[in-house]
Amino acid sequence: MSQSYNRGLIEDFGRWKEFSAGMWAWIFHKFTGWVLIGYLFTHIAVLSTSIGAASESTDVIQAQNDVYTTTLQGLEGLFLIRLLEIGLLAVAVFHILNGLRLLMVDLGIGLESQDKSFYASLVLTGAITVASVPTFLTGVTL
Amino acid sequence: MHEHDVIVVGAGGAGLRAAIAAHEAGADVAMVSKLHPVRSHTGAAEGGINAALQEGDDWELHAYDTMKGSDYLGDAPAVETLAQDAPEETINLEHWGMPFSREEDGRVSQRPFGGLSYPRTTYAGAETGHHLLHTMYEQVVKRGIQVYDEWYVMDLATTDEADPNDRECHGVVAYDVQSGQIEGFKANQGVVLATGGPGQAFDHTTNAVSCTGDGHAMAYRAGAPLEDMEFIQFHPTSLPSTGVLISEGVRGEGGILYNSEGERFMFEHGYANNSGELASRDVVARAELTEVDEGRGVEDEYVHLDMRHLGEERIMDRLENILHLAEDFEGVDGLVEPMPVKPGQHYAMGGIEVDENGQTCVDGLYAAGECACVSVHGGNRLGGNALPELIVFGKRAGRHAAGDDLGEPKIRTGYGDDVEDETETELPVAPGEAGLGTSGGVAADGGVTADAEGILERTVETARERVDRLMDKDDGVQHAEIRAKLQQAMTDYVNVFRTEEGVKKALKIIRECRQEYQDVYVDDPSRTFNTDLQQTIETRNLIDVAESIALGALVRDEFRGAHWRKEHQERKDDEWLKHTLISWDDGEPSIFYRPVILEGQEKTYEPKERSY
Amino acid sequence: MSTQQAEPESQEAPEDPEMKGAESPQERRLEEKDDGMVDERAEKTAELEGETVLIKVFRYDPEVADKQEPRFDDFHVPFTKGMTVLDAVMYARDEYDSSLTFRHSCRQAVCGSDAFFVNGRQRLGCKTQISDLEQPVRIEPLPHQEVVKDLVVDMDHFYDQMHTVEPYFQDEDTPPVEDLEEQRQSPENREKIKMSSRCIWCGACMSSCNIAAGDNEYLGPAAINKAYKFAMDDREGEEIKEHRLRILEQEHGVWRCQTQFSCTEVCPKDIPLTEHIQELKREAVKKNLKFW
Amino acid sequence: MAERYSSFTPGGTGWFLQRITAAFLVVVLAFHFFLLHFVNHAYEVTFLQTQVRMQNIGYFLTMVLFLVTAAFHGVNGVYNALVNQGLEGTQKKVVLAVLTIAGVGLVAQGIYVALTMNGMI
């Protein structure tokens, strides 16, 4: 019997330079999806401080000194967090835009320009992210 | 060893149809093919399938057209069977799911084709052969018919009585291309050869690289005569580097042929002062070659087909697919530059001599498809008549091999009392074996009558020895060199353009090739997928086939159908209403003739001038 | 001159009205023409004329000692106008190394034997002009398939997947001879399955698909497309269509497709594979919704 | 061949729901981002305001639904991604179980949080 030679997976990601638009879109969508679900868990964890806050006295809440408020505002005071937020926005925007692209593809609309719509998603994501930087960076001190 | 009732060699249109038919007749069938079935060259056919389907059309008209097209070298029983069975077989394909093109009312479309008195060419887009091939392969999958794909059949296991009419075929020997193993396939009831055309005998052909006439050569060496091999159809406009066809539509729309000097040679050199580029295929092909021979070819090879003057709009509208062909396969933009074209070998009308049931004179050996010659095409095949031949005669061969009674055939095969021996023609060299010793066959080993298994085993042994010999030899000539030389000789001298002197030269070169072949060796030492070995064996077959073509071309001193002889410019009905048969006779080819059968079921086809 | 006559016979399609349906790939090529892609090729051809091109070909043979470790061999092939990748490897085989092994047959993009990985993309050797490629030209066997030898890969898995979708008409076979009649099919319906029926089983799509690479059981674009051809053909009844959808919506069926489009991009027959897969997903959902 | 397919087709439903939830998420996620980063800046968020917003029953329900769909969409997405990578047999069952528990946990915790926010608990 003749044997055959299995090249394993070398050609998968080793060949990333040769990937086409659709493959990149797939990889980015995956990546952003995972970041988003990861964030959702974190987000709920952070928001859980409201459980503590709720049990605090109305005064504290009125004075905006409850754990929830302080935690959030404490976090928001960090430059790093602001950066991460911008990143999150970028990730979310891309996931949304490409998600819309995928929904179109699923409906069989505009399949010929699927590569163009991928590039459009990228460009739009970039533009929205850049545009949002001022908003995200207001009121933070280094 | 594998054992089946019926072994079908080759899985193109003819092979697939034969296998299905044999299976339906209750036989245990296996297909052995050097290519996976869907890779077969039937897939290249574009035009369509002739069948008298519509009201107003009639199988008798189809038979008449075919007979006339054959230049009265078709055998009436075969021609009539073709015309009668084609409709049923075509409809059958439709029921198997073949995606035929459709009319508004949902019926299959038919279009007019050259030489037909009624538009009866049934087609599926511009890919009829592709769909035919795939549809039938699907049916083979459905029926679970066993396919040994990428098994190369090397030889037939045939008994070796002195008279081929007494021989019996018991199976084949094949080698598994993937592993290099050589094994016997025992056929309890019959072997059907469906190995396709021999186009690779020529340098330039529309046929695939796999069309090497293996079936022809194997049957020939087993004792079945080859019939009418000199009738080869050439197409005047094929792309030089690949042989891809450029449709006649280009000339139909007004495309012009130019030589390297920019002359519109069809007129300026007087080849066809009236019809010019639209003259018949053989005329155009010969004109092109003359131009090249006389030094007015582009790069000494081809001429130009120019359609630029038709304007982009018209080209885009009517000839768009031509633009893509020229671009993909030749790298030429037909809107900007003229397209290179030259004549290419296209189809072999002749083949292994069989009767209407597909049987050769060797018992249990059948042939169908392009490798066979039932004789429906005679001197010239009409477009769209090969595909129906595959399904009609493929089916008959399969059924008969499986034991169905199809009645007594009207066509006789093999050497018999109805043939006429060749006496006149002087051969420049002795054709045939050059001490090759490869077909020493069974007798060489002593026993004449062994049982089927013994014969198969011995054939396997011979094949193994042969391969070992080729593999063990360390230097010598490589097949590619011999093949190139052979193809060149055929293209130079046995092409559209045939002179006595030329054909004799070709025979001499073929002889040289035979001698060189004795020194052939296989460089690739591997048993795994050794295409070097496979092609070396194929080259041997090509030599045999090429020789039979050249022999036929030499003896037939007339001009009939596709066979043109410089010295003999007319059809000689008194002398030549007969088939050329060449039989191997243990390595010394002999030539004889059998009269054409012009009596049909109800009428006799009187030879008429072939004009339309 | 008895047999000399105008003989308008023809084997090839005289004029295919169906090819005109201005498909997008054709349009694309025409666009390329407008964009000067073709002129570029003419320039490159002129540049290459009289030169040799360097092809780097993947070599491997489990049986031959110095080929057991895969390597690339360089061949310098004299360039001729119109030379395809297949022409180049054939030249290299016939002139330099007769053990160079690859499948090929028709040389006209109908047999589907010679899909290779050329300069990082699945292409049919016979349909790829050397002048369209960056030099040197790197030729490898199809990725994600086991290499048997040199450029030959094991196609069995591909064939298995093709067979899995029951690629044959399921209706009763032959009509009785007495009522010799074809089934009716509207030209529109035939048009719908036209593109899907052009597949030549070259395996390029399957090889290009990341998902098929990761999941051996995934039917793959070619098999799904094959099923599409049958599922969409009105000649087969509703029940059979449902049966076909059931095959397709299995775990490793259509859902696996992540619409990466690489299959569609590499298909030498310009079959809109992704589109077909997506349509089948919708059909499957529709069918399931009916049962709710 | 026959063992390849079954009439049970979770794939189709999952695929379909992934699209439906995606379509819903586009709207809510955009709304959510806009509201909490551009209209009300995140750094200004206080429990007080949150309480006010959450006491609006429409907003509350939207957020809960947002959470449920996002959780489903995200977890189902991760599951599909893993299955596409060739997850098989027991491994696959384990992953499914873990992801389901995580998803349900996330939703439960989220709803609990939401209820505290609007003061129901």
Ligand SMILES: Cc1cc2nc3c(=O)[nH]c(=O)nc-3n(C[C@H](O)[C@H](O)[C@H](O)COP(=O)(O)OP(=O)(O)OC[C@H]3O[C@@H](n4cnc5c(N)ncnc54)[C@H](O)[C@@H]3O)c2cc1C
């Ligand atoms: C470009 C082109 C266009 C054409 N157009 C038309 C048309 O429009 N209408 C028409 O009627 N005809 C047409 N023809 C002619 C017709 O297509 C062929 O004559 C026909 O397809 C031959 O079919 P086949 O089954 O005999 O052989 P093929 O399809 O060539 O099959 C041969 C089979 O034999 C196998 N084989 C060969 N040797 C061996 C071996 N040694 N061992 C094992 N297996 C072997 C091969 O693997 C293959 O499977 C056209 C031909 C060409 C080239």
Ligand code: HEM
């Ligand atoms: C806002 C609108 C959103 C849209 C339009 C959207 C769209 C999509 C679509 C269509 C898919 C399926 C991709 C495929 O199967 O081919 C997907 C996958 C996914 N989405 Fe979203 N999504 C959105 C929001 C979110 C959110 C909020 C999360 C996080 C909680 C998320 C997490 C994921 C994950 C993890 C995947 C799987 C990615 C993978 O394939 O690995 N998405 N999304």
Ligand code: SF4
């Ligand atoms: S779909 Fe296209 S790429 Fe895939 S096998 Fe068929 S022809 Fe080749």
Ligand code: F3S
């Ligand atoms: S590349 Fe693969 S993921 Fe789908 S669109 Fe084609 S099958």
Ligand code: FES
């Ligand atoms: S050689 Fe047949 S497809 Fe390329």
